[in-house]
Amino acid sequence: MTLHKSTADFAELCPIRDVLERLGDRWTMLVLFTLDEGGTQRFSTLKARIPDVSQRMLAQTLRRLEQDGLVVRTAYATVPPRVEYALTPLGTSFMDPMRQLVHWAAQHHEQVRTARQAYRPVQAAAPL
Amino acid sequence: MTLHKSTADFAELCPIRDVLERLGDRWTMLVLFTLDEGGTQRFSTLKARIPDVSQRMLAQTLRRLEQDGLVVRTAYATVPPRVEYALTPLGTSFMDPMRQLVHWAAQHHEQVRTARQAYRPVQAAAPL
DNA sequence: CTGAATCCTTACTGATACTG
DNA sequence: CAGTATCAGTAAGGATTCAG
Numbered sequence: 042m043t044l045h046k047s048t049a050d051f052a053e054l055c056p057i058r059d060v061l062e063r064l065g066d067r068w069t070m071l072v073l074f075t076l077d078e079g080g081t082q083r084f085s086t087l088k089a090r091i092p093d094v095s096q097r098m099l100a101q102t103l104r105r106l107e108q109d110g111l112v113v114r115t116a117y118a119t120v121p122p123r124v125e126y127a128l129t130p131l132g133t134s135f136m137d138p139m140r141q142l143v144h145w146a147a148q149h150h151e152q153v154r155t156a157r158q159a160y161r162p163v164q165a166a167a168p169l
Numbered sequence: 170m171t172l173h174k175s176t177a178d179f180a181e182l183c184p185i186r187d188v189l190e191r192l193g194d195r196w197t198m199l200v201l202f203t204l205d206e207g208g209t210q211r212f213s214t215l216k217a218r219i220p221d222v223s224q225r226m227l228a229q230t231l232r233r234l235e236q237d238g239l240v241v242r243t244a245y246a247t248v249p250p251r252v253e254y255a256l257t258p259l260g261t262s263f264m265d266p267m268r269q270l271v272h273w274a275a276q277h278h279e280q281v282r283t284a285r286q287a288y289r290p291v292q293a294a295a296p297l
Numbered sequence: 298c299t300g301a302a303t304c305c306t307t308a309c310t311g312a313t314a315c316t317g
Numbered sequence: 318c319a320g321t322a323t324c325a326g327t328a329a330g331g332a333t334t335c336a337g
Contacts, residue, residue, distance in 0.1 A: 056278035057271050058199070065193035067330085071186070075173070084299055090173060095331050100300060110284025121298040122337075131280055138273040141266040143185050150184035152259055156238025194309090212319055223311050228320060249318040250317075 063109060068094055068102045070139065073128070076112065077136050081127040111135060191237060196222055196230045198267065201256070204240065205264050209255040239263060 064070060068091070075090050076082060082090075088099055103126060106112035111132035117123040128136070173183065192198060196219070203218050204210060210218075216227055231254060234240035239260035245251040256264070 057274040060274040060278050060281055061198065061270065062195070065195075065198075067190065067193070070189060070193075071173075092173070096300075097302095097332085098330065101330095108285055108288045109281045111281075116299085119298095120337095122300085124299060131277060131284070134277065135273060138266070138269040141269050142189065145263060145266040146185040146188040149259060149262065150188050153188055153237045153239075156259070157236055160236045216319095224320075225312090226310065229310095244319090247318095248317095250320085252319060 063105060064135075066102070068098055069106065072099070072102050072106065073111065073132065073135065073139065074143070076126060076128050076132070081125050084124050084126070087126065106132070191233060194230075196226055197234065200227070200230050200234065201239065201260065201263065201267065202271075204254060204256050204260070209253050212252050212254070215254065234260070 071091055071094070072087065075087055079086070079090065084099070084103075087103075088094065088096065091099065094102075103112060103114065107114050107126075110129055113127050113129050115125045115127075117125075199219055199222070200215065203215055207214070207218065212227070212231075215231075216222065216224065219227070222230075231240060231242065235242050235254075238257055241255050241257050243253045243255075245253075
């Protein structure tokens with residue numbers, strides 16, 4: 042369960058970092074959350090529900106999630122095209138730990154904000 | 170408990186995004202995890218345990234964590250200087266949800282890797 | 298509607314060099 | 318030892334344009 046790797050293997054990252062680095066970007070969590078609460082949704086719906094995501098980033102995020110097996114993409118050959126996205130069982134299984142994280146954030150947000158305000162760049166003197 | 174905000178308020182981001190975006194960068198989780206498993210540690214120790222972090226990034230990450238109240242920095246006015254870092258109670262409280270996330274990653278890493286390999290860029294045809 | 302491709306601007310990062 | 322400052326390269330992100 043270590044997140045560290047010896048200096049030797051930069052290339053083959055530790056499993057956990059490998060997975061978490063994907064999830065840590067700006068939009069992934071948001072997309073997963075939106076899919077979870079809204080169920081199967083079209084591209085345009087997702088775009089509408091995440092106001093500040095660009096088309097480019099949404100597409101890219103969805104591609105990666107699809108690639109990692111957290112999301113399924115279903116395209117219908119109609120005109121105009123219709124594409125639907127949904128969480129896979131794997132994607133759904135991720136929502137549990139994610140909800141914990143969201144809960145923590147909601148719970149402690151105020152405390153963090155307070156800490157930020159109280160923060161003083163540096164202290165010259167020191168204990169001892 | 171929504172992660173979305175109306176288009177109106179980009180500036181004042183939703184609490185959860187505000188908190189999670191900080192944690193989502195490349196080093197924060199790793200630093201927190203290292204502090205958690207090793208207890209109070211000096212700058213150089215942390216640097217040694219996270220082989221591929223640069224001095225600059227480690228310092229920056231620690232500053233932010235300190236600012237957010239997850240880490241305490243204690244400087245001793247000795248020569249040479251000695252600075253110790255430790256998790257605050259707030260920081261410790263974050264480890265719970267974080268461990269869940271790490272656990273999920275460890276548990277499903279193989280599945281994700283498999284999905285990545287099986288992935289085919291796009292499909293021309295489609296159902297229906 | 299759902300994207301991919303391009304361009305361009307900003308943010309992140311690592312090396313390096315320099316202080317207290 | 319524990320940083321900060323500066324610089325340069327890379328990567329991320331948005332806006333726009335074009336295509337199936």
